[in-house]
Amino acid sequence: MADVAAEAHVSVKTVSRVVNHEPGVRPDTAERVRAVIERLGFRRHDGARLMRQGRTFTIALVVEDLANPFYSQVGAAVEREARIRQHQLITASAEGSPSRERAVIEALVNRRVDGIVVVPADESASSDAVLEASHTPIVYMDRPVRGTPRDTILSDNHGGIRSAVEHLVAHGHRNIAFYGDDPAFWTARQRRDAFVATHEGLGLPGSPRVSMGPHSSGSVQETLVPWSRGPEPITAVITGNNRITLAVLLALREQRLPLSLVGFDDFELAALIDPPVTVVHQDPAAMGQKAAQQLFARLLGDESPAQTVVMPTRLIVRASGLRRAALNR
Amino acid sequence: MADVAAEAHVSVKTVSRVVNHEPGVRPDTAERVRAVIERLGFRRHDGARLMRQGRTFTIALVVEDLANPFYSQVGAAVEREARIRQHQLITASAEGSPSRERAVIEALVNRRVDGIVVVPADESASSDAVLEASHTPIVYMDRPVRGTPRDTILSDNHGGIRSAVEHLVAHGHRNIAFYGDDPAFWTARQRRDAFVATHEGLGLPGSPRVSMGPHSSGSVQETLVPWSRGPEPITAVITGNNRITLAVLLALREQRLPLSLVGFDDFELAALIDPPVTVVHQDPAAMGQKAAQQLFARLLGDESPAQTVVMPTRLIVRASGLRRAALNR
DNA sequence: CGGTGGTCAGACAACGCTGTCATGCCGGCA
DNA sequence: TGCCGGCATGACAGCGTTGTCTGACCACCG
Structure with missing residues (x-):
């Protein structure tokens, strides 16, 4: 100059x-x-400019793994909101490790990013003190965190699972099993609890058959086979996420079990699988957008109390939820 | 302080x-x-620190759409390489628009990012002057760019298509059609040309049947139906990418045509589709990693001439490439 | 003709840090 | 005792901008 x-x-x-x-x-x-x-x-030189102005016009997104379709859709949505507002987006992966997440967040705070959207690795609020001291706005996504109340965007896990159970019941199913992911995940527990609650609420027979992961096709089969052959055989399965849906699909295929299936999480080409998979769709893009919008509201000075937003899910009915019902007719 | x-x-x-x-x-x-x-x-305050030191310890990735699985895998790989080297990654979408890409790259240069990995929207090298003047290292991915030679990481489109054709021919197919994406895309043209060249190289009968997009299931059917019913009916199809594979799958399903299929690009759950889809697999993570490594080599002072790296593809044989061959036996 | 107000431009400091050089102090040695 | 070298520390400038304040100049008005 x-x-x-x-x-x-x-x-x-x-x-x-x-x-x-x-x-x-x-x-x-x-x-x-x-x-x-x-x-x-x-x-x-924008670095100098921004330093002078005390703002970086940069926000950050911290997730477990950017390659995961759920997170990449979130990322695209957040980036979009950032771009619209002339901000740049730094993305960082914590690879599911709370300590790495902590390190990543501290690095971002040191860079004075204007705000952060995080899908937290666990519920421990490990960076609370740092965030508190630096006054960096943060929005949590997909999972809540203990400690100071923060803006949080969640999916309606309970409603999603309930709609899945109700759908199956409406098609004549009474014996339904639930396969969930590792209960270390908050969402996995949420969905499991929702299944159990709905199961009881609807007065379905017996105690709910639940198997939590981590799961592979093999581990699924260990319970799938007895449950579908024993007394009161199951006629349908609900899965707690994408990964589990895949494992169950493989297990069903291997065992040639024509059970109904409703999966949590939509996935690419679910419609082309045989049978097309009925899913509880959650909208990662909408969640990411909402999170970014909430963050920018804070950046613009919104001082209202932290709020938790629960985003609705939607049941996408495809053939897999109907299969056994057809046989039952 | x-x-x-x-x-x-x-x-x-x-x-x-x-x-x-x-x-x-x-x-x-x-x-x-x-x-x-x-x-x-x-x-x-890292901003101040980095300004003093003249480096930002930040690299950037510019793609069309972060939500696209190909790019998100690239993103994850680049981020990983950056993290290992204590750098942060700014991701930006140009949404396929050359002008937006230009704006994005200029913004990144203004921020003095240490280097940029780009999947360019077109071949026009629109930011060449800016990059030249700022000496910002750049690595292009997936598609080359005209102008000053630059480091470029490409997929072996030719080899991939050739392996697809050869695979089908080895299983008795002689009449094969190719469905490609919009020829505005460099990769689409590459793959088309590779198909035509291989078709001629192997001495397959007639002139190559090629249909370029953009395609929908409907537009595919317009040629698929006559080609598979006319004289010398096709028995197999090769598709030029993911999106086209999907369109062709839908068309085949709708028309109940039991043709063989080999698709370019692997995709999630390709194994679970009916029939499981044989694909030419390219490895986005490896490409992203390679691009990042090349970039960091430049950052460390590598002054050797720009080089183009062609990453190998791999044919993943599943049932879809064999179907008609079985009928032919 | 002096005062007033507006327009354009520049001097200077500051943002928060680090590289360079200077300084003070100490122990050891001749 | 005087000198030297090494260690711990500090003063200062400067990275490239921008906010604030000041100043020069001109036109206009009473």
């Missing part, structure tokens, strides 16, 4: 004014400065 | 030394400073 100023016989401040389209520069002066800028290939 | 210095009765420089674990500070002084840092909740 100093070079430009010297070359154009003006002060750096005037160059600054021209670069930032500030008023109060005579058109011919501005034109002369612009010409020099062009000739010298000058570009404003 | 000044606050800490005052409180600890030392100079800011000493605080800086402690924060950065520089030698030459007496242990008791360091301890005193650390205590104050702790008490005051001081955190080093």
